[in-house]
Amino acid sequence: MSEGWLVLLQQAFGLLFSLDPEVWSIISVSFAVSLSALLITLIPSIVLGFILAFTHFRGQWIITNLVQTLQSIPTVVIGLLAYLLLTRNGALGELHWLFTQPGMIIGQMMICAPVLVAMSQAAFTSADKRAWETCRTMGAGWFDAVWVICRELRVPLLMAVIAAFYRIVTEVGCSMMVGGNIAHVTRNIPTAIALETSKGDFAQAIALGLVLLILSLVLNFLLGTLRGGSRPRSH
């Protein structure tokens, strides 16, 4: 058994380092889709998080709770919603985006937006309100003041971005339902791992699992460095 595992690991590394086109096509689909979803949702989500933390308006409580709830909904449920939206007789059926990358991006946007909003709201809430007031009284515009606050809060905001990215790059439910796991088109790392495992072919599944593991290590290392670099706030 242990020998079997060693052989599988060896094959997995072989697939990764021989730049096997199959494996790399899957990896590139994963990153293209998840990074697009993240980049499209990033700024609107952070702005919404800022508004929720710094202003008061009617219905704010409802929106905050809605965002918190959406954050914890299983990805298959969001996949189901996206599917119903994109299917031929759904609201966006005209686009014919079901089983395409744009369809997957829509699904992943629905997954990562609540994470970004909730975590950036938490970050902004923890911010020192005096910084904002100081900026404004010194004559800084709205945009410049927000920028100052964001720079102040770069670590928690980056944590939000990383958490959101990691949630969508690893989710299988929505990708499988909306993307359909089409080889070379919508087959990403999680759906490929699910397929290879169901076929009993583990080498490729392990190779792709290693990619996610390495990604996780890199992102955590990055966060650790950032945290270490920013001095603790003195009161």
Add this chain to the structure above:
Amino acid sequence: MLKMKKMMGYAVAAGMMFASSVYAQETVKLATTTSTDNSGLLGYLLPKFEAKTGYKVQVIATGTGKALKLGEQGDVDLVMTHAPKAEAKFVADGFGVEPRGIMENDFVVLGPKADPAKIRDSASAEEAFAKIAKSGAVFVSRGDDSGTNKKEVLIWKAADVKTDFAGYKSVGQGMGKTLLMASELQGYTLSDRGTYIAYQGKIDLVVDFDGGATLANPYQVILINSAKYPELNHAGARALADWLCSDEGQALINGFQVKGQQLFKATYKK
């Protein structure tokens, strides 16, 4: 009192032994594939056979390979499978005797109602597949190494088409999911007729091509060699096989319908 309890215990034990010996004589063990069981065919046929002959049939529904293996090991009294090559070997190796083709169902090429690749008047499945590849239409492949997927790969090979054309989508999913995807994408796909009928209400696809030797899926019933395993219920196995091949059995097979459609075609030739 204690004695009476003991006596009763003996009586029950004796009764059970008697019952089980009778039971063993009347039981026929049939190893077959999941398709005959899941489709409801056996549930429809076997009670009629049991009522007529008094035998009780125990069905072990598994993949064709496993069913033949059970026959090789003498664990069942007869087999009913659909893999001509493996069955020929099973008989040649001396495990099975008297293979008889009793029925067939088939694979169908599904596609949009409009039939954009114009495969409806093709002479063969290979020609239909070649037309799909040439027309630039979408073809959704299960791509999961299943029996149906293997059949599809064989047809592409026979048609001399490489499956790297733009419309070819290998989705790595089960038959049902593949049908839903083909319907959404309005593409072609290869399916067994049973699953297609089960999904008919949910999908917007029609049979654009069927028939021909390539798409046939023949079932055989094979007895186990009594010289190898004398202790099996050969009389019961023969009774069941004979009944399936009889006019009555064949008529019942033809009459079996799911959602108003015939699923198996009786093929036994005397």
